[in-house]
Amino acid sequence: MAATAPVIMRVMASSISTAKRAGGIIRDILKKGDLGIVDKGKNDDYDPQTEADRLAQRSIIASLTKKFPSVKIIGEEGGSDLNVSDDYLVTELDEGFLQQSCPAEWKDAKPEDFVIWVDPLDGTSEYTQGYVEHVTVLIGIAVKDSAVGGIIHQPFYQQPDGELGRTIWGLKGLGTGGFTASPAPPGQFIITTTRSHSNALHQKALNAFASTEVLKVGGAGFKVLQLLEGKAHAYVFATPGCKKWDTCAPEAVLEAQGGCLTNINGEHYVYNADVEHANRQGVLASLGQNHYELVAKIPAEVRAAVGAKL
Ligand code: AMP
Ligand code: MG
Numbered sequence: 627m628a629a630t631a632p633v634i635m636r637v638m639a640s641s642i643s644t645a646k647r648a649g650g651i652i653r654d655i656l657k658k659g660d661l662g663i664v665d666k667g668k669n670d671d672y673d674p675q676t677e678a679d680r681l682a683q684r685s686i687i688a689s690l691t692k693k694f695p696s697v698k699i700i701g702e703e704g705g706s707d708l709n710v711s712d713d714y715l716v717t718e719l720d721e722g723f724l725q726q727s728c729p730a731e732w733k734d735a736k737p738e739d740f741v742i743w744v745d746p747l748d749g750t751s752e753y754t755q756g757y758v759e760h761v762t763v764l765i766g767i768a769v770k771d772s773a774v775g776g777i778i779h780q781p782f783y784q785q786p787d788g789e790l791g792r793t794i795w796g797l798k799g800l801g802t803g804g805f806t807a808s809p810a811p812p813g814q815f816i817i818t819t820t821r822s823h824s825n826a827l828h829q830k831a832l833n834a835f836a837s838t839e840v841l842k843v844g845g846a847g848f849k850v851l852q853l854l855e856g857k858a859h860a861y862v863f864a865t866p867g868c869k870k871w872d873t874c875a876p877e878a879v880l881e882a883q884g885g886c887l888t889n890i891n892g893e894h895y896v897y898n899a900d901v902e903h904a905n906r907q908g909v910l911a912s913l914g915q916n917h918y919e920l921v922a923k924i925p926a927e928v929r930a931a932v933g934a935k936l
């Protein structure tokens with residue numbers, strides 16, 4: 627079955643197994659206590675990177691490269707050292723995922739059509755500050771220009787049996803798995819947004835929504851999980867700091883569930899290998915809403931400031 631499944635099914639199944647292994651690495655490094663933090667921020671921005679970001683990325687990229695040598699993979703942490711010990715090399719494919727049938731639209735996609743966007747640890751600031759439930763591993767699968775499949779793994783999610791970690795997946799045309807979808811409460815409008823990258827213009831965008839509550843949490847993956855689980859109605863981020871590896875997997879999972887993730891102008895980002903990594907025009911995501919009514923609420927002044935077309 628595995629050897630004959632279409633490439634997208636094997637890439638998804640391999641990414642599920644690989645994301646789980648990365649989650650184990652992230653837990654182990656926190657348990658050992660030496661995070662090996664360096665600041666990779668440009669100018670005055672503080673942008674921490676830990677040993678967990680580095681090793682999780684090497685494990686993911688080495689594993690996926692070995693299985694899919696002609697697929698382009700772009701990871702947040704740069705670097706090309708793919709020498710990892712066998713302990714970090716994941717060879718298995720998630721068998722449960724492979725039991726499903728491939729949506730017709732992706733059956734013939736070739737390895738050259740894919741770009742895999744990897745954020746080995748989304749929510750690094752939160753990881754270093756002890757907000758570990760915000761941390762996710764993101765593996766996004768683009769076919770040509772579009773985010774099509776995604777894995778969001780939460781290393782510190784506590785299962786009812788006490789086991790740590792859960793893995794959520796989505797593939798457009800197939801659906802989602804690994805969580806129980808729930809609608810956000812009617813009669814309220816809850817926004818989820820950044821806890822560490824706000825500014826005055828971003829605050830103006832938030833104010834335009836007359837929300838009943840604003841949740842400030844870390845990571846693009848965790849915020850989209852809040853939409854999927856009905857904890858919030860919209861994810862608003864009206865500054866340019868988010869990157870393609872932050873949004874590819876969340877966009878695919880959210881849209882496989884019927885939601886929408888765009889820039890603040892309502893346009894989808896493009897995920898081929900040649901695009902710039904920055905999502906300069908911010909992020910607006912929603913589930914169960916009229917997405918374009920939300921787009922219309924963002925003040926023109928904010929759109930102009932993040933370079934969106936008016
Ligand atoms: P946040 O919502 O602030 O947790 O950000 C979501 C993702 O975008 C995280 O991976 C952040 O590291 C990244 N991000 C957002 N804004 C910035 C920024 N100004 N500089 C660096 N990374 C950012
Ligand atoms: Mg990130």
Ligand code: MG
Nearest residue numbers: 702745747748
């Ligand atoms: Mg990261």
